[in-house]
Amino acid sequence: xxxxxxxxxxxxxxxxxxxxxxxxxxxxxxxxxxxxxxxxxxxxxxxxxxxxxxxxxxxxxxxxxxxxxxxxxxxxxxxxxxxxxxxxxxxxxxxxxxxxxxxxxxxxxxxxxxxxxxxxxxxxxxxxxxxxxxxxxxxxxxxxxxxxxxxxxxxxxxxxxxxxxxxxxxxxxxxxxxxxxxxxxxxxxxxxxxxxxxxxxxxxxxxxxxxxxxxxxxxxxxxxxxxxxxxxxxxxxxxxxxxxxxxxxxxxxxxxxxxxxxxxxxxxxxxxxxxxxxxxxxxxxxxxxxxxxxxxxxxxxxxxxxxxxxxxxxxxxxxxxxxxxxxxxxxxxxxxxxxxxxxxxxxxxxxxxxxxxxxxxxxxxxxxxxxxxxxxxxxxxxxxxxxxxxxxxxxxxxxxxxxxxxxxxxxxxxxxxxxxxxxxxxxxxxxxxxxxxxxxxxxxxxxxxxxxxxxxx
Amino acid sequence: xxxxxxxxxxxxxxxxxxxxxxxxxxxxxxxxxxxxxxxxxxxxxxxxxxxxxxxxxxxxxxxxxxxxxxxxxxxxxxxxxxxxxxxxxxxxxxxxxxxxxxxxxxxxxxxxxxxxxxxxxxxxxxxxxxxxxxxxxxxxxxxxxxxxxxxxxxxxxxxxxxxxxxxxxxxxxxxxxxxxxxxxxxxxxxxxxxxxxxxxxxxxxxxxxxxxxxxxxxxxxxxxxxxxxxxxxxxxxxxxxxxxxxxxxxxxxxxx
Numbered sequence: 001x002x003x004x005x006x007x008x009x010x011x012x013x014x015x016x017x018x019x020x021x022x023x024x025x026x027x028x029x030x031x032x033x034x035x036x037x038x039x040x041x042x043x044x045x046x047x048x049x050x051x052x053x054x055x056x057x058x059x060x061x062x063x064x065x066x067x068x069x070x071x072x073x074x075x076x077x078x079x080x081x082x083x084x085x086x087x088x089x090x091x092x093x094x095x096x097x098x099x100x101x102x103x104x105x106x107x108x109x110x111x112x113x114x115x116x117x118x119x120x121x122x123x124x125x126x127x128x129x130x131x132x133x134x135x136x137x138x139x140x141x142x143x144x145x146x147x148x149x150x151x152x153x154x155x156x157x158x159x160x161x162x163x164x165x166x167x168x169x170x171x172x173x174x175x176x177x178x179x180x181x182x183x184x185x186x187x188x189x190x191x192x193x194x195x196x197x198x199x200x201x202x203x204x205x206x207x208x209x210x211x212x213x214x215x216x217x218x219x220x221x222x223x224x225x226x227x228x229x230x231x232x233x234x235x236x237x238x239x240x241x242x243x244x245x246x247x248x249x250x251x252x253x254x255x256x257x258x259x260x261x262x263x264x265x266x267x268x269x270x271x272x273x274x275x276x277x278x279x280x281x282x283x284x285x286x287x288x289x290x291x292x293x294x295x296x297x298x299x300x301x302x303x304x305x306x307x308x309x310x311x312x313x314x315x316x317x318x319x320x321x322x323x324x325x326x327x328x329x330x331x332x333x334x335x336x337x338x339x340x341x342x343x344x345x346x347x348x349x350x351x352x353x354x355x356x357x358x359x360x361x362x363x364x365x366x367x368x369x370x371x372x373x374x375x376x377x378x379x380x381x382x383x384x385x386x387x388x389x390x391x392x393x394x395x396x397x398x399x400x401x402x403x404x405x406x407x408x409x410x411x412x413x414x415x416x417x418x419x420x421x422x423x424x425x426x427x428x429x430x431x432x433x434x435x436x437x438x439x440x441x442x443x444x445x446x447x448x449x450x451x452x453x454x455x456x457x
Numbered sequence: 458x459x460x461x462x463x464x465x466x467x468x469x470x471x472x473x474x475x476x477x478x479x480x481x482x483x484x485x486x487x488x489x490x491x492x493x494x495x496x497x498x499x500x501x502x503x504x505x506x507x508x509x510x511x512x513x514x515x516x517x518x519x520x521x522x523x524x525x526x527x528x529x530x531x532x533x534x535x536x537x538x539x540x541x542x543x544x545x546x547x548x549x550x551x552x553x554x555x556x557x558x559x560x561x562x563x564x565x566x567x568x569x570x571x572x573x574x575x576x577x578x579x580x581x582x583x584x585x586x587x588x589x590x591x592x593x594x595x596x597x598x599x600x601x602x603x604x605x606x607x608x609x610x611x612x613x614x615x616x617x618x619x620x621x622x623x624x625x626x627x628x629x630x631x632x633x634x635x636x637x638x639x640x641x642x643x644x645x646x647x648x649x650x651x652x653x654x655x656x657x658x659x660x661x662x663x664x665x666x667x668x669x670x671x672x673x674x675x676x677x678x679x680x681x682x683x684x685x686x687x688x689x690x691x692x693x694x695x696x697x698x699x700x701x702x703x704x705x706x707x708x709x710x711x712x713x
Contacts, residue, residue, distance in 0.1 A: 027656070030690040037696040042621025108618025110653060137567060144567040152567065153574045160578055164586070172614075173643075174590035176651045181586050189578070208473055225574045230581040238631035240643045240651060242589045249585070311633045315655045382655070386635045397638060398666065402658035403688060 001077070001084045003346040005063025006339055008087060010434045012055035012094075013332075017427040019048035020328075024371075024420045028413045038102040046113040047101050052327050053111070053186060054122065055094045058158075059087060060335045061194040062129045065151045067342055068201055069133050072148045076136065083132040090125040093118060110179040111186055112165040119166050127159040146217035150197030153221070157189040161229075173240045177233060184232025187326050188256070192294070193224055195334045196263060199291045202341055203270050206284045207277050212269035220262030227252040227259075234305030235319055246307070253302040260295035267291040282357040286337030289365065290330050297322045297330065300376070312383035317409075321375030328423060329368040336360065336430060343434070349441030356433040360426050367423025374415035381408045462496035469500060589645075606648050606711055613708025616701045617650060620694070627652035628661040628712060640665065649712055657691065664713040676706045 023044045026032050033039040070077055077083065097114035100106060106113040114122060133155050165182045167175075200217055204210050211217060233241060233249035271278060271288060278284050300322050304313050313319075340357055344350050351357060385405045389395025395405050460474075463481070467474040481499070485492040606614065617623070628649035630639045640662035643649070649661060664670045669678070674685070679702060682689040694702060 030692060035693045035695050040620065040692050040694075040696075042624050042692070045621055045624045104619050106619050106621070108621060108623055108650070113621075134571075144570070149567065149570060153571055156571055156575060157578060160575060164582055167586070170590055171646060171648060172650045173645045173647055174586075177589055178586050181582065185578075221574075222577075225577045226581065229578065230585040233585060235653075236651070238633050240629050240645045240647055242645065245585060245589045311635060314631070314635075315627055315653070317654065317656075320654065383635070386655075390634055390637045397635070398658045403690070406656075 001080055001087075002063045002067040002342075004084065005059045005066060005087055006343070006346075007434065007438065008091060009056050009058075009060030009063060009335070010339065010431060012051060012059065013427055014431045016048060016052035016056045017328075017424040019044065019051055021420050021424050023048045024413075024417050028410075028417050037104055043102050043104065043106065046106055046108075046110075047098050049111065050094065050098050050101065050113065053191070054097070055091070057191055057327065057331050057335065058126070059090060060339075061191070061198075062087075062090075062155070064194065064198055064335070064338055064342075065129065065133055065155050067346075068147065068151050068197065069136055072145055072201070073137055077132060078135045079132045082128060086125060086128040086132075089121075089128075093121045093125050097122065109175055111183045112162070112179070116166055119162065123159055123162040126162050130156045130159050145200070146211065146214050146221065147197045147199075147201035149218065149221055150193050150200060152197075153225070154190050154193035154197065157185065157193070161185045161190065176236065176239075177241050177245070180232040180235055181229050182232075184235075185229035187323065188224060188228030188231075191326060191331050192228070192259075193221075195290065195330055196220070196224075196294070198334050198338045199263070199267065199287055202283070202287045202338060203267060203291070206281055206287070206341060207271065207274050209270060209274070211266055212272075213266055216262045217266055220259045220266075223255055223258040223262070227255045231256055231301070231305070234301065234310070235314075237305055237307055237310035237314055239314075250305040250307075253305040256298045257295075257302055260298040263291055263294050281341075282351075282354050282361065283337045283341035285358075286333045286340065286361055289361065290333030290337065293325075293333075294330055297325045312387065313379045314383070316379035316382045317375040318379030318383075321372040321379065324375060325368060325372040328364070329372065332364055332368065332427075333361070336364075339434065343437055344441070344444050347438060347441065348444055349437055350444040352433055352436035352441045356429055360429045360433065363422055363426030363429060367419050367421070367426055370419030371416055371423060372419075374412050374419055378409045378412040378416070381412065382406065385409075459493055459496065462493060462500055465500045466496055604648055604711070604713065607707065609704050610708040610711040611648075613704035613706070614648070614650065616697070616705040617708055620697075620705075622660075623650050623652040624654060625656035626658065626660045627655050628659065630659065630661050660709060660712055662713055664710045670710060670713075672706050672710045675709055676702060679705065 022033075022039070023041065026039070026041050026044065030041070037043065066077060066083065069075075097118035100115050100118055101113050105115045107115060112119050112122075133152055137152065161182055165178070167178055170178060196217075200211055231249050231253040233245050234253045237246050237250070239246075267288065271284075278288055300318075303309055304318055304322075336357075340351060382405065385395070385408055386397055389397055389401075389405055395401055397405060463474050463478050466472075466481075467477045470477070477496075477499075481492050481495045484490075484495045488495070628647070629643040629651040630636045630641060632642045636642075636659070639659050643651070643661055647661075663675075668674055678685040678689075678691070679694045679697075681695065682691040682693060694705070697705070
């Protein structure tokens with residue numbers, strides 16, 4: 001079951017990368033496919049995000065949870081057939097919902113743009129993995145490993161996020177506040193939390209060592225639980241929402257830095273003096289890079305929440321850069337590391353070519369960095385230009401005058417396109433490597449498992 | 458337990474001795490066999506004794522390089538589980554699991570933590586989504602800036618949302634220097650869509666502008682932008698039905 005989830009996720013990554021590439025291409029060359037509703041920028045943008053989060057990262061992280069939970073608890077998964085069937089249900093919902101957006105039936109609120117009926121189906125598809133895992137948990141000690149805590153909590157938060165994402169009766173501003181909350185929740189309480197679970201699982205296992213400070217990881221967990229979703233409103237600093245909400249979200253955004261510190265200390269501490277192991281294991285390199293860079297989006301989000309900084313980068317591509325870094329950077333690197341670590345065990349086949357995995361890391365590192373940095377730079381340029389235009393009267397930030405304010409940003413847009421293209425090449429390498437591993441990887445020792453001590457099941 | 462056997466198996470499978478030892482103990486406990494018998498079987502590459510024969514879940518291996526024999530075979534797999542899923546239902550004998558005597562879940566452990574994390578989620582949701590939605594700005598300010606949308610404009614707002622206009626345009630004027638020339642500041646009871654990012658200009662007061670506030674001009678521009686502004690990068694909405702386009706234009710014209 002875990003294997004199928006991981007492979008489906010890998011396939012969706014290619015689709016997400018392709019849609020993102022077309023989206024960014026249209027940003028630079030707006031005339032491309034102009035006049036076709038399905039490919040209009042306003043529809044393409046949420047389609048690409050939906051495929052990336054719901055189609056790629058979600059099945060991958062659910063599959064990872066299915067892999068982790070039995071191994072960390074010593075208990076077999078329950079409702080295996082339900083979980084396996086649910087994968088295809090989830091795929092059907094994602095495809096249907098994405099096409100609905102493409103055909104102009106989206107509801108336009110960030111991340112949960114699917115029509116309401118598709119969002120409800122998504123809720124069901126997200127609730128089932130939480131049920132499967134929650135029903136399977138059986139612990140042997142009073143203190144659950146941090147990895148288990150992160151992964152299972154993330155899986156349980158997921159349907160909770162979906163459940164509140166379509167709260168009826170809200171005015172557009174209220175709905176935007178809700179969208180800020182749910183978007184941040186998906187980023188931090190689902191993707192980052194689950195990814196951290198994988199990091200805290202893989203680092204000790206790939207080094208045959210231990211996590212240097214489990215307690216610190218738990219502190220990070222509770223900080224994430226407190227701040228992850230509610231810090232989202234900082235994106236709307238100076239916006240039409242309540243001012244006190246801004247203050248709260250800014251403070252919570254700063255507290256997220258605690259999470260960054262706990263991850264950094266744990267990963268660097270656990271891998272201290274293990275340079276050779278990092279060099280020799282491509283999976284560990286992916287995990288190391290992803291874990292080491294988790295503080296980047298957290299710090300940049302916290303910084304952008306400040307009122308003075310938000311005056312410049314608010315409503316610019318700064319936030320898009322951060323989101324891209326979380327999804328395709330942190331999410332991409334850690335899940336790829338996980339895949340490269342566990343696929344041989346699940347398939348009984350070694351990676352087809354570890355050299356290709358190294359190329360995947362190089363290309364994705366360059367592509368994601370160039371893309372995100374260019375988006376951050378474009379955000380800064382746009383923000384300063386707007387302020388400068390208003391202060392000096394050189395530009396008018398409306399109508400045709402607005403185009404002038406974007407002139408400085410257009411060159412950076414080309415840089416973004418190059419970055420996305422390179423990242424997509426990395427995704428293609430990843431897809432090819434996974435495909436060849438499944439079909440023609442060299443045979444290896446496969447995990448064949450026994451259900452030890454399950455007499456009471 | 459023979460340490461030589463443990464060392465031999467560890468070397469054979471490239472695993473640490475501690476892992477092999479733990480796995481052998483677990484395997485022996487599960488099968489009722491002696492640990493040394495398990496180790497001897499593993500070191501010889503044969504299946505461990507006393508394990509009931511179950512179809513091996515391994516996928517078809519490469520013909521020229523047959524995989525080693527499984528170290529153990531699956532057992533006690535849930536009845537309804539697919540055979541190929543058997544490999545995922547319990548810890549592996551070689552890599553990493555910590556099979557131990559099952560104990561009841563202690564109070565105050567994971568379940569309580571998970572419940573706590575859900576409660577925390579609910580509290581933060583109420584505090585930062587529900588509460589602000591019901592408080593908003595001062596009532597007097599909201600009264601001054603309340604806008605009533607017509608039915609057609611409300612439908613047009615749905616088109617605005619479905620077309621993803623909010624991914625490029627905002628409809629919020631902030632009380633900062635950047636937005637000084639954009640019009641009156643937007644308040645929380647605004648019926649307009651605040652938006653996320655300004656790839657295009659803010660549209661909070663588009664209906665008040667001389668040219669773009671004209672419904673006829675706006676309809677033409679949205680249909681064929683290049684005909685109205687040679688350097689326009691705005692996408693054409695020529696694919697919209699005339700009714701949707703009309704409603705969208707009405708919504709924008711009423712955005713004042």
